C-alpha cells in the first residue's frame with residue numbers, strides 16, 4: 116500500500132506590528148527607495164514583546180486545523196521548521212504541541228533556516244509515505260527580527276516575523292489515478308557546508324553568546340538563482356514536467372530580484388508566481404507557508420493545481436517540492 120501526503124488546510128499568522136521602510140529610515144542610515152530597489156521589500160511584521168516563535172506558530176497551526184476540519188486529537192506528528200526557537204531546548208514543536216493540546220502526537224524541530232519549510236515538508240512526507248504517520252502538522256515559524264544587529268543596515272532591513280502551517284493527511288494512492296491524485300509528489304533537498312560562512316549567526320549556546328545574523332549578501336545572491344533554478348529543474352525532470360505545467364510557483368521570499376530571475380529562467384509569467392516579499396520581507400522558514408496560505412485564502416491556488424515550491428538559505432541549504440494541491 117502506498118500513501119500520498121494530501122494538503123487538508125493551511126493557516127498563517129503575522130504579528131500586528133508593521134514596520135515600514137520609512138520607519139527604518141527614521142532610525143538608521145537607509146531609505147525606502149534603496150530597500151525597494153535592492154529587495155522589493157516595502158514593510159515587515161515584527162513580533163510583539165512577550166511573544167515567541169511558539170506563539171506565532173500555534174496561532175497559524177490553529178487556523179490550519181480549523182480550515183482542514185481536522186480535530187487536534189487526530190495529529191500524529193508536529194514538525195516545526197525554525198532557526199529561532201523559543202529556547203535552546205526543548206524543541207519549540209513540543210511547546211506548540213502543549214499549547215495546542217495535541218497529546219497524541221510526537222513533535223520535533225527541523226533546522227535548515229530559509230530552506231526549513233521544504234526540509235520539514237520532506238520529513239513529514241516521508242513519515243506519511245512510509246505509513247508511520249496518518250495526520251501531521253508542518254509549520255514554518257520565525258522571529259528573525261530578534262537576530263538582527265540594529266547597527267548593520269545591510270541585514271536589518273531584510274527580515275520580518277511570522278508563521279505558516281499546513282495540515283497533511285495520508286491518502287492511499289490508486290495506481291490508475293496516480294498522475295492526477297492530490298498530494299506531495301516529490302521533494303528534492305541539497306546542502307553544501309563549504310558556504311557556511313556566507314550566512315550565519317555569530318553566536319549560539321555552545322559559544323555561550325546569542326549572536327547576530329551575518330551575511331555576505333553578494334555571495335548569497337550569486338549562488339541563489341543557480342542553485343534554486345537547478346533544484347526546480349531536477350524536480351521537473353523527475354516528473355517529466357515542463358515549466359508550462361506549473362500552475363503556481365511559490366518561492367521562498369527573500370528578494371524580488373532572486374524571485375524574478377528564477378521565474379525568468381523558467382519563462383514563468385508573473386501572474387503564476389506568488390509574491391509576498393513586499394509585505395512580509397524575508398521570514399525565513401515561514402515565508403513559503405505564509406505565501407501558500409495567502410494564495411489559497413484569496414482563491415488563487417485551487418485543489419488539483421500543480422504547485423512548485425523552492426527555497427535556499429544558510430548552509431547553504433536548498434531544495435524544491437512539487438505538490439498537486
Ligand code: ACO
Nearest residue numbers: 145146149153229268269272332333335336369370427428
Ligand atoms: N540602505 C542603504 N544603503 C545600504 C544598505 C541599506 N539598508 N545596505 C547596504 N547599503 C549600501 C552599502 O553600504 C554599499 O555602499 P557603498 O557602495 O558605499 O559601499 C551599497 O549599499 C551597496 O551594497 P551592496 O552590499 O553591494 O548591495 P547589493 O546590491 O549587493 O544589495 C543585498 C545588498 C540586498 C543584501 C543583496 O546583496 C541581496 O539581496 N543579496 C541576497 C541575499 C538575500 O536575499 N538574503 C536573504 C537571506 S538568504 C535567503 O533567504 C536566500
